[in-house]
Amino acid sequence: MRWFSSRSLAHVLFAISAVCGQQQVIDPYELLQQLHSFPAMFEQKDLTAYQADAKITGSICQSLEQMAREKNLSEPRFAEFYTREKGFVFLLANRDYPLFFNQMLDELFTPVRAFDKVIESIESKREFNWFQTFKMNTTVEYKWVQYKDAPHLKLDFTAKEGRVIEKKIETLNGVTHTIETKAMRLIVSPKEKLIKSLTIVLLEQTGAKPIETDNRFTFFYETVNGKPLPAELIIEKNNRELIRFHGEYAKQGTFIVFRKKTFTFTKTDGTTGSATIDFSNYRFNDKIDRSLLQDKSLVPIDPVAEQEAEKLFNQAKELILEGKTDEAREILKKLIKKYPKASYAEQAKILLEGFPQ
Structure with missing residues (x-):
């Protein structure tokens, strides 16, 4: 279940030899498996x-x-x-x-x-x-x-x-x-x-x-x-x-x-x-x-509703960053109406309060 493992690299490492100028051949995919993992x-x-x-x-x-x-x-x-x-x-x-x-x-x-x-x-x-x-x-x-x-x-x-x-x-x-x-x-x-x-x-x-x-x-x-x-x-x-x-x-x-x-x-x-x-x-x-x-x-009480509300919320954020506040406002209103119990509805309300009237 690992991409990188903590096993020794000895059998895959190669060095540039100053004496003979030769390199050993390695398998890059195997090398990946030998690198230290961050959890380790x-x-x-x-x-x-x-x-x-x-x-x-x-x-x-x-x-x-x-x-x-x-x-x-x-x-x-x-x-x-x-x-x-x-x-x-x-x-x-x-x-x-x-x-x-x-x-x-x-x-x-x-x-x-x-x-x-x-x-x-x-x-x-x-x-x-x-x-x-x-x-x-x-x-x-x-x-x-x-x-x-x-x-x-x-x-x-x-x-x-x-x-x-x-x-x-x-x-x-x-x-x-x-x-x-x-x-x-x-x-x-x-x-x-x-x-x-x-x-x-x-x-x-x-x-x-x-x-x-x-x-x-x-x-x-x-x-x-x-x-x-x-x-x-x-x-x-x-x-x-x-x-x-x-x-x-x-x-x-x-x-x-x-x-x-x-x-x-x-x-x-x-x-x-x-x-x-x-x-x-x-x-x-x-x-x-x-x-x-x-x-x-x-x-979340309703994971499916949370996921759909999150998608709408993220779309509204992108529109705000693009300066399309009117479109963002409509999407936030849609989110609140369609998923009123979703936690993202609270965030949508906060964003709407910050819009100029």
Whole structure:
């Protein structure tokens, strides 16, 4: 069930020989399977889970704080959990908050959750069937390159003629949106068994003309207690930096934990925003509050209605960003009328209140 595994790279690595100038032949697909997995990096002896209180500095949560005051709710409190099963989860710790507040958190805190989402996306490619399909549908070219003053291996995976690496199709209000993965480029360190850079080439099509984008994820690592841990992630689209994550680690007893996370990001208006999360009050293993992870109030009453309402809400957001507020207003009204009990109806009402009359 893994794309990358933690087995030794000894049987697939090759080096440029200064003596004979020869290289051994490798299997790039097998090499992928040997790279360190991100979950394995965070695994520690005797640690199954930890929880920490999270204090956020920055304007990113001002809207949430204002909304809480308007609804006569308690001030937002945040927590981050790590479990071996789920990895890292950042969430609201307020039990009196309705579901739509957690959805607002998803919307407002996209930059804060970027690191976890990228890791989650990479880990999803470990599924056996996905990797076998990937291997069947692609060809690969590889070569040694100098990267950050050290030899690395560059792997270029492209879809075979008439095939795709991955394809997603979504239809909303009769409009079909297609996202196709054309190519994947990786720069890896065989010596360290680490991914240093991943570029995913997407072909997105809503209208008649498809748009190609390069989406690059660059990783930097820090060695803590002899173990490599991801310390920085840069997310770029078409060579434009969108989000930069920086993490700092510390020891709590015998365990290594995040001490601080810093994010800088490009906002929708083109300006730069930032957020800093400081962690404190750590609890480990059976001392964590698992009820926050299993809060039944976070489960939508009607999942189908929630999904349809979410589609309409996202469509309205896109129209707002395009300056088509009249069309967005009509879609939000439609959402509220058709799915009044959906949590997205609350968000729709909030957006409508912000429109000029």
